[in-house]
Amino acid sequence: MSAADTTTAKVPPTRPSTAPESAPRGSGPGAPGRTRPGGGAGAPWLLLAPCLIVLVLVLGYPLVRLVTLSFQKFGQPQLWGFQDPESVGLANFTKILGDAEFWAVVLRTVVFAGGAVILTMVLGMLIALLLQRVSGWVKALVNVALIASWGMPIVVATAIFKWLFDSDYGVLNWLLSRLPGVDMVGHNWFASGPQGLAVIMLLVVWGAVPFVVITLSAGLTQVPKELEEAARLDGAGAWGVFRYVTLPILKPVIVMLTTLSVIWDMGVFPQVFVMRNGHPEAEFQLLTTYSYDKAFVVNDYGGGSAIALVTVLLLLGVVAVYMRQMLKIGEVE
Template identity: 35%
Template sequence: MTALTPVLPETPQGGTPGKGPTTATRKSRRFANGKRGLEPWLYLAPAFIVLIALLGYPIFQLINVSLYDYRQAQVSGKAPLNFVGLENYQKLFADPQFWTVLGNTVVFATACVVFTLLVGSSLAVLATRLRPWVRSMLFVVSLGAWATPAVTGSAVWLFLFEPTLGLVNKTLVAIGLTQFEGYSWTYDKWSAFGLVASEVVWCSFPFVLVTVYAGIQAIPTEVIEAARIDGASMPRIARSIMLPMLRPIVIVVTIQSIIWNFKIFSQIYIMTNGGGIAGQNLVLNVYGYQQAFAASLYGLGSALGVIMTALLMVITLVYLRILKRTGEAL
């Protein structure tokens, strides 16, 4: 019989038989792991430097100014800076108009986001069923609305809804709605907000249209065909297959729309002549402009800017948490 040769345990690299890695080996591995962990940050370093230069310093200055009683006298150097700490924030939180304006902003932004998503998503689904040349015309017209500057779009919208010469009022009167003869859409608070919201939706829905349409086109046709073979109806396919696969895109366009509509300024300022009658159509951006530049209360306006930045950062963090919970890659 052949004698059995004892099998020795495999020698770890850099160690001895039967024992773990040596201290030098462990240090080498930790160094290699640390180097690999540091490598992505080195690639991101240029972007971080640019962000700090373009965003970090302005935000620091915004916070800094919000802590002072900073007016025209201080800007011109005729009076010294007066540090007031959180007094500007206390004034805002104690001002009933601030809470009214914040409520206006939330309601207005929510309505704009909802209708933008509905219009853009509906047209995206419609585009998948149109002939190529009709679909191309739809995209050209939509992108034309998207490319129109906010000031130009606001002026055109105001002309369309002008009380005496506007096409909208003339059309409504022509079909028998005589109560709209000479009707001012900017006089009442909510009709003015509706007018501005319609212009915002008009110039914003193309982004949702293009993005959602691209997401629909990226869905594998084999998955939809398999569902049809299994007997699933189109509404069931849309609810159980298409919507879950489009969820990351819908989340992205929703968050971006919230941020854009929360910061609306030009449309409100132009179409309501600076915020409407007695400030009834003020939103945070216009309110901050009035405080900072019209009233020369730069410290108070900066405090408003800090509050808006904080709110938008909270929205962004909520977006990241939603992505993390749904398992999407960040």
């Protein structure tokens, strides 16, 4: 054996690799072009189909019928089938838009809804901030009370408020009369429209505050404590921390709650209807009750439908403003 043979390194035989071969490119579960089982662009619409069908049946037909009636002369003769509905074009809209009473109702509705929304949002924010600074059992007790008031039927809540503000047996008059120099015995809160609507506004706010408090409380849990602490170290007070840290983070929630509150408060009907025993006086009329009276009291279904359609268009304007604000917030983020 030569020296070259003894110095040559012996290479061990190569074993077959047991490692799995790399998957071909583009064959992973998240690779584009790969079809997931049960997927497809039509799957979301298939899942939404039952809900959309219900919405079309529940809301679609009444809305179409409302639009149709607003362009027709439709009264009791047409309702009972003695006469056929007569198309009058824009006559119903021309009539209500030229009526000073209609614009008074619109102004009253806007003022009522605006006051209720502002009061609801302010009280809701204050209570939500307060709940962040109380002990656990107090917070639980307040939440139980909020849920109970939120779940109370509107008719029951209205009956309670009627008793609270009753001129003869009302608790509020009794409490106020115990103050020095105040005599509210026998005071009728519904003798004038502004006072009566203020009572109804308190009823609406009382029913709306729980939802706002619960939603804002959930939003406040998402505010980073580090940002608040940094703002305090920079010299910001309680108002500065709320204005420059808490409020910007809660802005999407506040915009959503404000929009929903405007829609709900402009559509208030049972509170006014029940509080005035089914016959709201002229100074208590809002757009919803005014449309109801025109349709079912005066039997002018075409005019009532036109008022209701104008109300729907006003609410769609509120929704458009909401969508614009949400798009702006999305672009900033």
